[in-house]
Amino acid sequence: MELVKKYLSDHAERNVEELKDLLRIPSISADSNYISSVQEAAEFVCKQLAESGCDAEIVETAGHPIVFGSWTKKPGAPTVLVYGHYDVQPPDPLDEWVTPPFEPDVRDGNIYARGATDDKGQMYTHIKSVQGWLQTVGELPVNVKFIIEGEEEVGSDNLDKFIEANKEKCACDVAVVSDTSQYAPGMPAITYGLRGIMCCEVNLHGPNQDLHSGVFGGSIANPVNALAMLIGKLIDTEGRIQIPNFYDGVLPLTEEERTAFANLPFEESEYLGNLGVSATFGEEGFTTLERRWARPTCDVNGIVGGYTGEGPKTIVPAKATAKISCRLVPNQQESNVVQNLESFLRENCPPGLKLEFKHWHGCPAVVCDMNSPYMQAAKVAIEKGFGTAPVMIREGGSIPVVGTFKELLDVDTLLLGWGQNTDNLHSPNEKFSLEAFQQGTLSSAWLWNELGV
Amino acid sequence: MELVKKYLSDHAERNVEELKDLLRIPSISADSNYISSVQEAAEFVCKQLAESGCDAEIVETAGHPIVFGSWTKKPGAPTVLVYGHYDVQPPDPLDEWVTPPFEPDVRDGNIYARGATDDKGQMYTHIKSVQGWLQTVGELPVNVKFIIEGEEEVGSDNLDKFIEANKEKCACDVAVVSDTSQYAPGMPAITYGLRGIMCCEVNLHGPNQDLHSGVFGGSIANPVNALAMLIGKLIDTEGRIQIPNFYDGVLPLTEEERTAFANLPFEESEYLGNLGVSATFGEEGFTTLERRWARPTCDVNGIVGGYTGEGPKTIVPAKATAKISCRLVPNQQESNVVQNLESFLRENCPPGLKLEFKHWHGCPAVVCDMNSPYMQAAKVAIEKGFGTAPVMIREGGSIPVVGTFKELLDVDTLLLGWGQNTDNLHSPNEKFSLEAFQQGTLSSAWLWNELGV
Secondary structure (H helix, E strand, O other): OHHHHHHHHHHHHHHHHHHHHHHHHOOEEOOOOHHHHHHHHHHHHHHHHHOOOOOEEOOOOOOOOOEEEEEEOOOOOEEEEEEOOOOOOOOOHHOOEEEEEEEOOOEEEEOOOOOOHHHHHHHHHHHHHHHHOOOOOOOOOOEEEEEOOOOHHHHHOOOHHHHOOOHHHHHHOOOEEOOEEEEEEEEEEEEEEEEEEEEEEEEEEEEOOOOOOOOOOOOOEEEEEEEEHHHOOEEEEOOOOOOOOOOOOOOOHHHHHHHHHOOOOHHHHHHHHHHOOOOOOOOOOHHHHHHHHOOOOOOEEEEEEOOOOOOOOOOEEEEEEEEEEEEEEEOOOOOHHHHHHHHHHHHOOOOOOOOEEEEEEEOOEEEEEOOOHHHHHHHHHHHHHHOOOOOOEEEEOOOHHHHHHHHHHHEEEEEEEEEHHOOOOOOOOOOOEHHHHHHHHHHHHHHHHHHOO | HHHHHHHHHHHHHHHHHHHHHHHHHOOOOOOOOHHHHHHHHHHHHHHHHHHOOOOOEEEOOOOOOOEEEEOOOOOOOOEEEEEEEEEEEEEEEEEOOOOOOOOEEEEEEEEOOHHHHHHHHHHOOOOOOOHHHHHHOOOOOOOOEEEOOOHHHHHOOOHHHHHHHHHHHOOOOOOEOOOEEEEEEEEEEEEEEEEEEEEEEEEEEEOOOOOEEEOOOOOOOHHHHHHHHHOOOOEOOOEEEEOOOOOOOOOOOOOHHHHHHHOOOOOOOHHHHHHHHOOOOOOOOOOHHHHHHHHOEEEEEEEEEEEOOOOOEEEEEOOEEEEEEEOOOOOHHHHHHHHHHHHHHHHHOOOOEEEEEEEEEEEEEEEEEOOHHHHHHHHHHHHHHOOOOOEEEEEEEOOHHHHHHHHHHHEEEEEEOOHHHOOOOOOOEEEEEHHHHHHHHHHHHHHHHHHOO
16 A cells, blocks of 8 residues: 555646546536537546556447446455446536636635536546556455446436446446545545435426416416416425325434434534525424435426516516426335326416426435445545544435445445535536545545455 | 598508518617617607608607607697607517517518517507698698607606606697507407506525535525415415405406406407417406406516526526516505515515515506597597497506506596507517508598597
8 A cells, every 4th residue: 555655646746637637528418519528528537447457448328428447357356336427517607607617727725627526526536546556556455347427417317227238247246436525624424325316397388478468467377477386385384395295104314313413513504604595494303414414305406487588578478497306315215206296286287287297317315334344444444545534424415326236236335425515516616625636546545455355 | 531541541551661660670678788779769760750740859868768759730729649669578589480570571461570569560550640641631630749768668767757857848638559459350449448567576595506406405495496485375276366465455347347348259268279278267256358457467477596408407596586577457556566565575485595676667557538538539530440430448458658647747548559469469479460550540540630620
């Protein structure tokens, strides 16, 4: 490890420059205008894996390609599957970025760019740690495989098919994913639980075109009023979600977990200050950490209908659209939530409107065994990489692949997050700490060591 | 009148060509990008008034200019004030127009363009009828004044100030406005009642930027969910508006009016078919005509917040905006409605959000005396111009100037609509019948004759 440590330290600057090159590629998977950039990012990652000493290839799918890499020359040693993604969220609203989202800028020890923390920067630490071992020791203490996909931000539609069709190729003893956060600066964490997700879109079609609200208003259902009314029914004033049977089977938090969460340092006023809001709002009877990590949600992610330009325009709009997503907890079934939501919307829709409902692929929530030997190895590796032992936390986000690995490969996943919650992931001015980039890479190098012992 | 009739008939084609020239000018008053086009339209109308034989001038205001014209060489005869507007609604959604909104196209006897019926085409009939008299007889049987403004579609902010400051200049015995519709093709109408209007915009500000819905969702109020919830509370399932005290003082329809409305030909299935909706929706206990003409409304004209592009994006949006307008009936007070709506929204807003409320200038509803001598003259003129007697109707739209004329000039207004409800005013593919353009011009010419007798 001394050789590896020296190599990583000597090449720290080069590693940052190469990350910048990757961050310059606008690999926005949701927007079909960026298909060629997504492809370019895949090629970049493939090249990096090859340069680190792995076998690497680009696997085409029905959507964006998957990059697969491997170094499996250590018979008898455990095999670790590293998962990450090279695609990014759309960067808008663009006018809120201090520097452009695809022109990486280093300020105050952070690198700012779309994808900096989610997930290009974090994923990259594992490529660089493998390179550290292979370019110095000449081998790894474990076998490693990489699956770096390009559809994480749009539901990973083709990932499951790839794994399903390549079970032998993907076979492993444990998976590693760095797509979560530390608990706080200086408090690295292992995430043992994630929320699931359900995403859908509702379109309400009213009159065949926008109508004069004076001539026609009052006589037919207005699709914007109606959509608002439907959405308004989804959550009551105490923050409880009103989709029928929504809470059926929801696994309650254990007393141990509630105590552990309560013991984590958390300053609500600072949290609110960072977000720029004056008060919390959520499900009655739960703390903010519980609401974020272990209780389900129903958020409208976007809505549009009618005239949205300057000044007034007195119309009855022809249509209205909303994107709605629910974060799910164990043991909610995504398919039930989708069905119950759609029925609820249809049953409450005013007469005369046409309701169109579509949904994207979601995933269930997961909670992992906190005491497995892999988990122990990760704890040691992080303590050595960061100089402090990690805390055990849950996260509110969703990483669908964790469920896929369990189901198709029968392995647990180590969620080792190097980022921070304040890294503005999915928001303007996304960033990643250069120190965390360095510490994460070192922890990853230690992880190969600890898993290989 | 024979000379006038011949002149109008001989110049029918020229009149259409000149109207097309006016319709080519995108005089969108709501959008500050079109300021110079609005100015250009004012100059065009001024030139037309001068060519018809009137004195004409452009009067600058704090906003868009007013065109004032007059011919007052008939001492002792009544003075008629013609009001119209040369500004138009924004044309979007642009992709739903068969031909571009500012490239007038004649199809099936109609002229298609933004402003064709609202109000360039209708307003123009009075300029052309005056021209008919002055270019043949050499004088009019009445004195006429024209006020053609450029801010009707944005609340007529500067019109009242102009009239207030120029009461002598604007003094008249009766006002004439053609900015309404016939009851149906072949059924010209005089509109004796109009709804008023209240227009506002609500902005809800949540977090200082869009947030990851997994990391933060469930712990703070989502501005889109909250705005939808607030809007959802505005109307109950029976179509009754829930703004506190909204119906206070509302003048009920008389039994005579309800009977007269019920006796008008109205085919609900045809109405719905034209609009492309499968059912009506409105206030319980009222017919469709009553709901459109004589009952108040609360319509969201537009809403936007969060991600509205392709595919999913799992965020808690930073903000949400809605434009809301209410059509008012006698004797609702606009200022009370504004106040009660704002309070209602503030009282029901979830914690942690900032609510910003702004409102534009509105106007009260009006109902005119159906039996005045001016009304009788108009009935005769329309019967002669259209070959059939008009029906007496109310309209759901708002023409604020009618209240202004009553208040500042102490005169009633004759609402003589040459358009059709199906003319797509405020919608894509706005149109105006060329036959109605001709008949309206002839009726206007007869009106001067009847009022001057």
